[in-house]
Amino acid sequence: MKIATWNVNSLKVRLPQVLQWLADNPVEVLCLQETKLTDDKFPAAEIEAAGFHVVYSGQKTYNGVAIISMRPMQDVVRNNPHFADEQQRLIAATIDGIRVICAYVPNGQSLESDKYQYKLRWLAGLQTWITAELAAHPQLALLGDYNIAPTDRDVHDPATWVGQVLVSEPERAALQALIGLGLSDAFRIFEQADKLFSWWDYRQMAFRRNMGMRIDHVLLSAPLAQRCTACVIDKAPRKWEQPSDHTPVIATIAP
DNA sequence: ATGGCCTCGGTTCGAGGA
Numbered sequence: 001m002k003i004a005t006w007n008v009n010s011l012k013v014r015l016p017q018v019l020q021w022l023a024d025n026p027v028e029v030l031c032l033q034e035t036k037l038t039d040d041k042f043p044a045a046e047i048e049a050a051g052f053h054v055v056y057s058g059q060k061t062y063n064g065v066a067i068i069s070m071r072p073m074q075d076v077v078r079n080n081p082h083f084a085d086e087q088q089r090l091i092a093a094t095i096d097g098i099r100v101i102c103a104y105v106p107n108g109q110s111l112e113s114d115k116y117q118y119k120l121r122w123l124a125g126l127q128t129w130i131t132a133e134l135a136a137h138p139q140l141a142l143l144g145d146y147n148i149a150p151t152d153r154d155v156h157d158p159a160t161w162v163g164q165v166l167v168s169e170p171e172r173a174a175l176q177a178l179i180g181l182g183l184s185d186a187f188r189i190f191e192q193a194d195k196l197f198s199w200w201d202y203r204q205m206a207f208r209r210n211m212g213m214r215i216d217h218v219l220l221s222a223p224l225a226q227r228c229t230a231c232v233i234d235k236a237p238r239k240w241e242q243p244s245d246h247t248p249v250i251a252t253i254a255p
Numbered sequence: 256a257t258g259g260c261c262t263c264g265g266t267t268c269g270a271g272g273a
Contacts (some may be wrong), residue, residue, distance in 0.1 A: 004269075009262070009264080010261090010262055012262090012263095013261090013262075033271085034262095036262075036263075060263090060264090061262085061264070061270095061271090062263085062270095062271075062272090081265085107271080107272055108273090109271075109272080109273085115271095121261085147272095147273070161261095163273090165273075166273065169264055199273070201260075201272095201273065202259095202260035202261055202273095203258080203259045203260045203261090204258090204259060205259095206260095213273075215273080242261090244261095245260085245261075245272085245273080246273095252260055
């Protein structure tokens with residue numbers, strides 16, 4: 001099976017691209033972030049008409065997550081039971097025995113910002129929840145926009161990012177703590193070329209110049225990591241008209 | 256030196272993103 005994650009930066013704008021991408025890319029599961037839609041405005045009928053199941057948790061203007069699945073979903077949980085949060089950034093479902101958790105980690109804005117402290121608290125809460133989820137579900141995949149570049153190899157020009165969010169030591173430590181629970185960064189299971197990224201700023205012709213970051217990740221528990229045969233970033237949608245600034249990451253899991 | 260783009264909500268700009 002293939003499972004994927006994509007920060008679509010407004011599902012209202014990007015729904016046609018999501019449906020096109022699903023038609024081009026037969027994945028069993030697609031996790032979306034930054035849907036930016038309240039649940040009453042979520043285009044569930046359009047997604048279901050394309051033959052998928054979908055669950056979602058949204059709010060006005062910001063954030064919002066969803067899981068699109070070819071197979072039915074069970075035990076859907078919205079938000080982190082261990083972290084009270086007004087913002088809609090987490091949704092989980094069990095699909096064919098695999099616990100799939102879709103996450104939109106806060107950006108943090110800047111190291112001096114209250115939003116950065118919120119990001120670190122949010123990640124600590126996620127750590128608590130994932131610890132419990134792993135105990136209950138040995139087959140677990142945590143996919144999403146982490147807003148963290150794990151190492152300088154995941155940054156186009158590390159020198160320009162020193163002292164900024166996405167690369168700071170506490171954030172990277174929080175990501176490593178998650179990995180320390182027994183998860184693997186699916187992308188790094190395999191040999192990869194240098195300068196492969198999942199996000200490029202809209203400005204400065206960043207995509208054309210490949211000034212990007214790898215901040216969207218698929219983390220797999222050990223039983224899934226052992227069965228993972230590939231993890232790729234699909235740059236194609238970033239070249240489409242009116243693209244999201246992020247592009248999908250896809251992991252392949254053998255039966 | 257600064258900001259450069261995109262989306263949203265709601266007005267003709269500011270907030271937030273990364």
